[in-house]
Amino acid sequence: MPGAPNRPPVTAAPVAPPADVAARRALRRLAPSRVALLQDLWKGAPSPELLLPFDRAETAFTAGDFAGATSALDQLSVRFAEPRWPTLPVPFRDLRVAIPAPQPPQWDPDHALAPAEKEAKKAGRDARTQLALARASIEWMTRRGLATDDLAPTLEAATTALGDGAAVDPGFWDLIDTIWSTVRDRVPPPKAGGTKVVEPPPDA
Numbered sequence: 001m002p003g004a005p006n007r008p009p010v011t012a013a014p015v016a017p018p019a020d021v022a023a024r025r026a027l028r029r030l031a032p033s034r035v036a037l038l039q040d041l042w043k044g045a046p047s048p049e050l051l052l053p054f055d056r057a058e059t060a061f062t063a064g065d066f067a068g069a070t071s072a073l074d075q076l077s078v079r080f081a082e083p084r085w086p087t088l089p090v091p092f093r094d095l096r097v098a099i100p101a102p103q104p105p106q107w108d109p110d111h112a113l114a115p116a117e118k119e120a121k122k123a124g125r126d127a128r129t130q131l132a133l134a135r136a137s138i139e140w141m142t143r144r145g146l147a148t149d150d151l152a153p154t155l156e157a158a159t160t161a162l163g164d165g166a167a168v169d170p171g172f173w174d175l176i177d178t179i180w181s182t183v184r185d186r187v188p189p190p191k192a193g194g195t196k197v198v199e200p201p202p203d204a
Contacts, residue, residue, distance in 0.1 A: 015185045017177030022066035024177050029073045029095065030057055031180035032133040035140055036080070036092040037190035046190050050079055058189060091132035127168045127176075131158060134179045137187075146186050154179055 018024055033054060037046045053076040060068035080088060080096035088096065138155055142148045158175035162168065
């Protein structure tokens with residue numbers, strides 16, 4: 001309709017997340033990486049050195065090769081940490097994986113924890129990171145005029161499900177993965193030379 005905001009239609013329901021565990025873990029990195037590569041700091045043109053591992057991850061994920069997608073995302077994460085690139089804003093900075101210098105295991109503050117306690121602590125950190133990434137991605141989509149109205153209740157439910165993060169309810173991951181499936185479906189992939197996202201018209 002002439003004069004209507006240029007927004008994609010809101011789907012009747014969020015896109016269902018993949019059922020495979022490896023697929024879901026890859027999706028939790030792939031979807032926010034898509035948004036990270038569209039951040040303003042790249043000035044509309046992410047380096048091909050960043051786009052290449054991202055494109056490999058997308059191709060592998062689409063083909064059902066989740067191990068290949070994870071390997072390509074590992075390469076992208078290391079590249080994100082290279083000092084020659086601009087620093088990603090928080091929380092997308094958590095997508096980078098620096099290669100630390102070798103150090104004795106006892107230097108790890110969690111080294112003395114029991115395995116179950118160590119795993120629970122790591123799961124809590126991962127869940128908080130995922131929630132922050134999901135919130136930032138939805139905010140970015142809203143600013144760019146992409147449909148997010150149906151994602152707000154899912155994000156609120158995920159926030160409630162996580163609580164203090166001491167014990168991560170499996171239902172939290174179902175909600176987060178639903179968000180990432182929808183984000184990947186609606187956010188255009190970054191391209192060499194920049195990806196133009198249509199801004200909504202200013203309010204009259």
